[in-house]
Amino acid sequence: xxxxxxxxxxxxxxxxxxxxxxxxxxxxxxxxxxxxxxxxxxxxxxxxxxxxxxxxxxxxxxxxxxxxxxxxxxxxxxxxxxxxxxxxxxxxxxxxxxxxxxxxxxxxxxxxxxxxxxxxxxxxxxxxxxxxxxxxxxxxxxxxxxxxxxxxxxxxxxxxxxxxxxxxxxxxxxxxxxxxxxxxxxxxxxxxxxxxxxxxxxxxxxxxxxxxxxxxxxxxxxxxxxxxxxxxxxxxxxxxxxxxxxxxxxxxxxxxxxxxxxxxxxxxxxxxxxxxxxxxxxxxxxxxxxxxxxxxxxxxxxxxxxxxxxxxxxxxxxxxxxxxxxxxxxxxxxxxxxxxxxxxxxxxxxxxxxxxxxxxxxxxxxxxxxxxxxx
Amino acid sequence: xxxxxxxxxxxxxxxxxxxxxxxxxxxxxxxxxxxxxxxxxxxxxxxxxxxxxxxxxxxxxxxxxxxxxxxxxxxxxxxxxxxxxxxxxxxxxxxxxxxxxxxxxxxxxxxxxxxxxxxxxxxxxxxxxxxxxxxxxxxxxxxxxxxxxxxx
Numbered sequence: 001x002x003x004x005x006x007x008x009x010x011x012x013x014x015x016x017x018x019x020x021x022x023x024x025x026x027x028x029x030x031x032x033x034x035x036x037x038x039x040x041x042x043x044x045x046x047x048x049x050x051x052x053x054x055x056x057x058x059x060x061x062x063x064x065x066x067x068x069x070x071x072x073x074x075x076x077x078x079x080x081x082x083x084x085x086x087x088x089x090x091x092x093x094x095x096x097x098x099x100x101x102x103x104x105x106x107x108x109x110x111x112x113x114x115x116x117x118x119x120x121x122x123x124x125x126x127x128x129x130x131x132x133x134x135x136x137x138x139x140x141x142x143x144x145x146x147x148x149x150x151x152x153x154x155x156x157x158x159x160x161x162x163x164x165x166x167x168x169x170x171x172x173x174x175x176x177x178x179x180x181x182x183x184x185x186x187x188x189x190x191x192x193x194x195x196x197x198x199x200x201x202x203x204x205x206x207x208x209x210x211x212x213x214x215x216x217x218x219x220x221x222x223x224x225x226x227x228x229x230x231x232x233x234x235x236x237x238x239x240x241x242x243x244x245x246x247x248x249x250x251x252x253x254x255x256x257x258x259x260x261x262x263x264x265x266x267x268x269x270x271x272x273x274x275x276x277x278x279x280x281x282x283x284x285x286x287x288x289x290x291x292x293x294x295x296x297x298x299x300x301x302x303x304x305x306x307x308x309x310x311x312x313x314x315x316x317x318x319x320x321x322x323x324x325x326x327x328x329x330x331x332x333x334x335x336x337x338x339x340x341x342x343x344x345x346x347x348x349x350x351x352x353x354x355x356x357x358x359x360x361x362x363x364x365x366x367x368x369x370x371x372x373x374x375x
Numbered sequence: 376x377x378x379x380x381x382x383x384x385x386x387x388x389x390x391x392x393x394x395x396x397x398x399x400x401x402x403x404x405x406x407x408x409x410x411x412x413x414x415x416x417x418x419x420x421x422x423x424x425x426x427x428x429x430x431x432x433x434x435x436x437x438x439x440x441x442x443x444x445x446x447x448x449x450x451x452x453x454x455x456x457x458x459x460x461x462x463x464x465x466x467x468x469x470x471x472x473x474x475x476x477x478x479x480x481x482x483x484x485x486x487x488x489x490x491x492x493x494x495x496x497x498x499x500x501x502x503x504x505x506x507x508x509x510x511x512x513x514x515x516x517x518x519x520x521x522x523x524x525x526x527x
Contacts, residue, residue, distance in 0.1 A: 129517075130402055130509075134473055142457050142473075149499075193457045193459050
């Protein structure tokens, strides 16, 4: 029998470009905020996981050493963009298995410093050169153009995702971008990988986020109210697919497993956070997470269904596109936003009567996380 | 049946007499003259029939080691493409355009698009894999497979 797990505290720094600030500093700030939010001290934490990518050796012990040396197990985890989500899942498992009662998940990122290349030690650089190296935006541009050809998606549909998520970000004091953008501005921005302009792409940035997890019983003893519980926390990696299948399949696979574990379906979800690193992705995920039939994701953005105030709000904090994506902490920023929403404390971006949130995160190389939090 | 060869027959790391050096070993053949059609050196799993490019040691579908070399192309169809205005011009001139090509043997391959006029850039159109220069220096030309429009 697994122990029920609750999220009792969240904290984050505003994402942005802070080239002079080390991750030990942003990490400490986020951890202290999460501990204060939970009403516990660092000495109450029994295990910690730190998600980080490209931050050198042992960012976990370096960040938490800033807060205290209490002898607890501290593990650094890396799953590219999903590193923070992986840290969250490890902390969740620690409590669910009964190993401890209180665990900490932290994510730190500093993208204003060059990171190690993806797969640099495992794939021949020559093969990548042969294939025509592409930045991530190029990979998603290929996906966008194919979908436009197959399904008649217009560049306006994609641009509307950027407009919506910037509008949500403008209501989030922790977002990297807090400005609204118009459809015309998205179209007129600098082209990165045709047909995508820079406003179809998330920014790089720096920052940290943290969450304190506890057994439900310990949360209740601490007087936490409302108790936000983890109904499911699932991870999958890439499944072989032939040349016809699209990469979004990993999301369908993960979503099915997440819903099954939680015993609920898309119809029960009130708000969704996703890996919207590129506008292209959000429309695909409407479908692969079960909120639109295959090929009909465009309707949701066109009808405003995924706006705050719409039927199923997506990326309520601005998403990766506006809140930002410093890699390590991104998945934990999703936890921060969902917990804030489920507590009814999201102010101007509050989703009315939010009770159930879905969190989706992709990591390069082929991993996907699905988490459901409920009030 | 597509031609099959043993993988031991492929080793093209050294530049040939014309100074053409393949960007990586065992990806494409033959390496004779720029602009000549080339085939891609893929592998097909004897156990589950999945096709992989580049070749793998183990099949990613069924983990079988019974992979046999399979030459793919040179004819395929354009699956998608993107152009990157910020990337410096290609050695052969023209914009940096990268696309994915689906081959009838059952594999999708990414590579550079060359000699495409704007009007040629239509998805699902036929393309031809040819030997193209992707870099030069020290009296050598680095070559790879590139995709150009197939005249029908």
